[in-house]
Amino acid sequence: MPDIRLSVNGEAIEESAEARLTLADLLRERLHLTATHLGCEQGVCGACTVLVDGVPVRSCIRFAAACDGQAVQSLEGLEHDPVMEALRAAFTRHHALQCGYCTPGMLIMARDVVLRLPDADPARIRLEMSGNLCRCTGYLGIIEAIHAVILARRG
Amino acid sequence: MSHKGIGASIPRKEDERFLKGRGEYVGDLFRPGLLEVAFVRSPHAHARILGITRPIKGIVYTAADLAAVPPIRAQINLPGYRATEQPILADRKVLFVGQSVAMCLAKSRALAEDLSEEVGVDYEELPPVLDVADALRPDAPRLHEDRPDNLLSVLNAEAPIDAIAAAAPVHVTRHYTNARQAMAPLEGRAILAEWNDRADQLVVHVGHQNPHVFRAALAIALNLEERRIRIIAPDIGGGFGYKAPAYPEEIAVCWAAMKLHRPVRWIEDRFEHLTAGASAREISGTVHAHADAEGRILALDVDFAVNIGAYSFWPHTGAFEAVQAIGIIPGPYRIRHYRARSKTVLTNKPPQTPYRAVARPAACFMMELTIDAVARAVGKEPHEVRALNLVSAAEMPYASITGKLYDSGDYPASLRSALSAIDLPAWRLKQAAPRADGRAIGVGIAMYTEHTGISTNTFGTMGIALMPGYEQANARLTPDGDIEVAMGVQNHGQGMETTMAQVASEVLGIDPGRVRLLHGDTGLTPYSTGTYASRAMVMNGGAVAAACERLAERMRPLAAHLMQCAAHEVGFSGGRATGPGGATVGFGEIGRLWYKTPNELPPGVDPAGLDVTAGYRPEDDRGAFSYSTHVAVVAVDRDFGSVEILDYVVADDCGTRVNPMIVDGQVLGGTAQGIGTALYEECLFDASGQPKSVTLADYILPGPTEIPAIRLLPTETPSPKTRFGIKGVGEGGAIAPAPALLNAINDALRADGVELGAAPATPDRILAAIEIARGARAGAAP
Numbered sequence: 001m002p003d004i005r006l007s008v009n010g011e012a013i014e015e016s017a018e019a020r021l022t023l024a025d026l027l028r029e030r031l032h033l034t035a036t037h038l039g040c041e042q043g044v045c046g047a048c049t050v051l052v053d054g055v056p057v058r059s060c061i062r063f064a065a066a067c068d069g070q071a072v073q074s075l076e077g078l079e080h081d082p083v084m085e086a087l088r089a090a091f092t093r094h095h096a097l098q099c100g101y102c103t104p105g106m107l108i109m110a111r112d113v114v115l116r117l118p119d120a121d122p123a124r125i126r127l128e129m130s131g132n133l134c135r136c137t138g139y140l141g142i143i144e145a146i147h148a149v150i151l152a153r154r155g
Numbered sequence: 156m157s158h159k160g161i162g163a164s165i166p167r168k169e170d171e172r173f174l175k176g177r178g179e180y181v182g183d184l185f186r187p188g189l190l191e192v193a194f195v196r197s198p199h200a201h202a203r204i205l206g207i208t209r210p211i212k213g214i215v216y217t218a219a220d221l222a223a224v225p226p227i228r229a230q231i232n233l234p235g236y237r238a239t240e241q242p243i244l245a246d247r248k249v250l251f252v253g254q255s256v257a258m259c260l261a262k263s264r265a266l267a268e269d270l271s272e273e274v275g276v277d278y279e280e281l282p283p284v285l286d287v288a289d290a291l292r293p294d295a296p297r298l299h300e301d302r303p304d305n306l307l308s309v310l311n312a313e314a315p316i317d318a319i320a321a322a323a324p325v326h327v328t329r330h331y332t333n334a335r336q337a338m339a340p341l342e343g344r345a346i347l348a349e350w351n352d353r354a355d356q357l358v359v360h361v362g363h364q365n366p367h368v369f370r371a372a373l374a375i376a377l378n379l380e381e382r383r384i385r386i387i388a389p390d391i392g393g394g395f396g397y398k399a400p401a402y403p404e405e406i407a408v409c410w411a412a413m414k415l416h417r418p419v420r421w422i423e424d425r426f427e428h429l430t431a432g433a434s435a436r437e438i439s440g441t442v443h444a445h446a447d448a449e450g451r452i453l454a455l456d457v458d459f460a461v462n463i464g465a466y467s468f469w470p471h472t473g474a475f476e477a478v479q480a481i482g483i484i485p486g487p488y489r490i491r492h493y494r495a496r497s498k499t500v501l502t503n504k505p506p507q508t509p510y511r512a513v514a515r516p517a518a519c520f521m522m523e524l525t526i527d528a529v530a531r532a533v534g535k536e537p538h539e540v541r542a543l544n545l546v547s548a549a550e551m552p553y554a555s556i557t558g559k560l561y562d563s564g565d566y567p568a569s570l571r572s573a574l575s576a577i578d579l580p581a582w583r584l585k586q587a588a589p590r591a592d593g594r595a596i597g598v599g600i601a602m603y604t605e606h607t608g609i610s611t612n613t614f615g616t617m618g619i620a621l622m623p624g625y626e627q628a629n630a631r632l633t634p635d636g637d638i639e640v641a642m643g644v645q646n647h648g649q650g651m652e653t654t655m656a657q658v659a660s661e662v663l664g665i666d667p668g669r670v671r672l673l674h675g676d677t678g679l680t681p682y683s684t685g686t687y688a689s690r691a692m693v694m695n696g697g698a699v700a701a702a703c704e705r706l707a708e709r710m711r712p713l714a715a716h717l718m719q720c721a722a723h724e725v726g727f728s729g730g731r732a733t734g735p736g737g738a739t740v741g742f743g744e745i746g747r748l749w750y751k752t753p754n755e756l757p758p759g760v761d762p763a764g765l766d767v768t769a770g771y772r773p774e775d776d777r778g779a780f781s782y783s784t785h786v787a788v789v790a791v792d793r794d795f796g797s798v799e800i801l802d803y804v805v806a807d808d809c810g811t812r813v814n815p816m817i818v819d820g821q822v823l824g825g826t827a828q829g830i831g832t833a834l835y836e837e838c839l840f841d842a843s844g845q846p847k848s849v850t851l852a853d854y855i856l857p858g859p860t861e862i863p864a865i866r867l868l869p870t871e872t873p874s875p876k877t878r879f880g881i882k883g884v885g886e887g888g889a890i891a892p893a894p895a896l897l898n899a900i901n902d903a904l905r906a907d908g909v910e911l912g913a914a915p916a917t918p919d920r921i922l923a924a925i926e927i928a929r930g931a932r933a934g935a936a937p
Contacts, residue, residue: 028182034180035175036176037342038182039392042425045341045851047341074176076176088171091174092166099340100178101340102341103174122864125859126860129858129859130858133856135339135340135341135395135824135856136648137824138820138865139827139858140862
């Protein structure tokens with residue numbers, strides 16, 4: 001008898017879920033969807049950010065049981081998303097990643113910023129991305145990449 | 156094909172997998188029957204272990220189980236150094252909060268943590284020693300009871316400077332402290348060990364910067380021949396030095412995998428990292444500078460102490476920080492009379508290990524704040540005093556007072572370039588005008604020269620257990636005409652899958668996209684001491700070039716045969732071999748000839764084939780010196796003690812840049828970490844040695860709103876010593892931000908009488924300094 005039913009990247013999932021199972025551990029350890037990274041498990045660094053019903057959520061501090069009936073999207077499920085495709089190209093062009101560990105969370109958050117704030121300037125982008133930590137890049141490439149995608153969509 | 160070799164800012168080959176979330180980190184590996192580890196860690200900074208009670212059920216190991224595993228012991232041939240013995244799991248005593256006492260294994264980390272809570276450890280608490288002064292008191296509790304005191308090492312560079320110092324008209328004395336930091340790569344340490352019977356090997360997937368060196372560590376610890384150990388370092392979520400030493404937890408995991416004949420994995424979590432891994436940069440010191448009335452430094456006298464924590468790490472030892480600091484404190488300046496004394500002190504904190512640039516940030520901090528202090532003493536602009544003391548381009552190569560040979564560069568031009576970009580006169584005007592928000596404006600400078608590509612010569616004089624020698628790379632032509640390069644260094648964010656392919660492209664004229672890099676696997680790559688000390692591009696870049704050149708020599712007669720020309724007429728460009736009269740032949744044809752239709756080979760070919768290993772070390776391997784000028788402009792809020800960076804420029808020179816985009820990324824990222832050092836990052840402990848900054852909400856990493864849009868002003872002065880003129884750049888950016896920002900803050904608060912010498916310059920420290928200065932002024936008033 002499954003404890004929870006949810007959709008993950010469009011696929012219906014039924015899982016047993018002890019109360020302490022986090023959404024991140026459900027994705028990584030049960031479903032082997034390892035694009036979602038764990039950087040702090042304290043809800044600070046943002047590496048584990050996924051979309052729950054379309055909203056960015058830190059999967060390390062969201063219990064799996066709390067996602068019953070919800071739709072979860074991890075980076076794997078956004079591979080063919082047009083905004084994500086544009087962001088990937090911009091991240092490479094602006095050298096917005098080094099070790100790649102924060103990158104999935106950055107991309108999910110960046111996509112949300114692009115869709116939600118079509119007028120954002122670099123200062124606003126910095127503010128919106130302030131919940132995502134990167135230890136490698138110094139952020140400049142990340143901010144420039146997101147801004148470039150926003151400008152391109154503005155036409 | 157447009158030029159994609161050395162100097163081209165081509166996009167990174169490794170990006171695609173990361174951008175799709177398909178990187179392969181240790182935590183992403185799963186195995187049937189996998190056991191996960193949780194460690195029982197000491198809650199005390201200093202205590203005797205009286206007894207350990209195991210749970211009735213479950214797999215739990217303690218020091219008694221690991222009796223056959225020797226403690227970690229790192230040797231270095233320095234007078235005044237005595238190695239420590241670090242048990243894999245604590246046996247008689249614990250020496251810092253977070254030290255591992257027992258390991259618990261279960262099917263999941265959560266279950267292993269449950270099990271760890273059932274382990275009972277009886278401790279007899281002992282008084283902790285946490286700072287240098289306490290540890291050096293004659294009656295201080297001793298951490299290691301077989302030692303006469305808490306000194307790990309004493310290292311002095313003595314020189315008769317007293318007469319010169321006494322005769323100097325200007326004397327400046329300052330005390331400096333640099334807080335303990337955590338390196339905080341976003342991925343912690345991670346290891347998965349398993350025994351493979353087919354290979355008769357312990358196969359270890361581990362986030363390690365130096366796989367071959369780690370194999371040597373395991374061979375000692377597990378009493379296992381190196382051929383029976385294979386280390387595979389897959390993708391790594393940041394290193395910065397943290398993943399270079401051999402740690403007890405990793406040895407314990409490997410031991411357990413062998414003992415149980417099952418795959419065993421341990422993934423360090425953030426709490427573990429910020430307690431047991433709080434391990435870098437705690438250095439304090441006093442500098443006496445003796446100068447003439449113009450500000451020329453005539454003699455420099457430094458006395459510093461490294462708070463090394465509880466043990467000396469393997470392989471470079473805890474003495475390494477002092478060795479490096481003593482050698483580089485004089486920096487880019489013409490200092491001819493220099494004395495340095497150092498103590499490296501054992502305390503009840505986690506063992507300190509080298510973090511990006513090792514002791515150079517602290518060395519630069521002491522030197523650069525002192526330059527500003529001298530400038531204040533002689534009434535000049537800090538940049539004027541720097542210009543007066545800098546080694547000039549005409550003096551290159553310059554033998555420093557500490558025996559280093561600065562190979563090339565124009566330090567004064569670097570300073571001029573940065574100053575011109577920042578427009579100092581304009582800021583001086585703004586500084587003088589009152590601001591509506593009441594904040595104080597300041598400009599600060601810091602410069603450094605960085606010893607990169609250090610090799611046998613430098614490490615040889617230190618007598619370290621494992622020193623780098625000739626770096627080797629393997630290059631081969633695949634049967635279908637592409638290139639595979641195997642290298643012993645490990646790529647974890649530096650972009651080496653791209654830059655090393657660019658080196659191959661430079662030599663063989665092949666598109667970097669057709670060059671596949673193998674790295675991070677002792678089973679597939681030549682020996683290397685690994686990726687650390689800004690050495691990989693210098694040393695391994697040279698090795699890849701050498702291997703590709705040797706491969707070209709092997710390909711040449713085959714191409715000549717195919718084109719019916721002489722071997723010396725064969726060149727390589729556009730991904731093809733070229734001959735006279737516009738003839739070309741594809742690499743695929745050469746591969747076909749050698750591998751698939753050897754019946755067509757001409758007589759007299761080299762039977763060694765199209766697979767070569769070649770080595771490289773600069774003929775003069777004393778190192779290539781990168782250098783940089785950082786200038787920061789800040790606004791300091793006197794009421795809140797907060798600092799905003801208004802502008803930040805970096806004039807950086809790391810010789811020939813293989814991929815300028817990637818170099819810029821290294822400089823930006825290093826500078827961001829340095830801004831953390833300057834303003835935010837500090838591992839705090841209470842009086843009993845309990846760590847107080849154990850989440851990323853307490854240990855503040857700079858985020859997107861803390862790091863400004865840093866402006867880069869790169870120049871290229873090729874090193875005359877290295878292949879292609881490359882100098883290392885991985886660490887550099889992290890060196891100068893703390894002194895640049897502290898100098899800027901002190902410049903801003905000069906009228907308040909504030910002169911901070913402690914990093915990070917947190918709001919608390921800034922407000923306290925303002926308060927003390929106010930008190931001093933009030934006290935001085937009649």
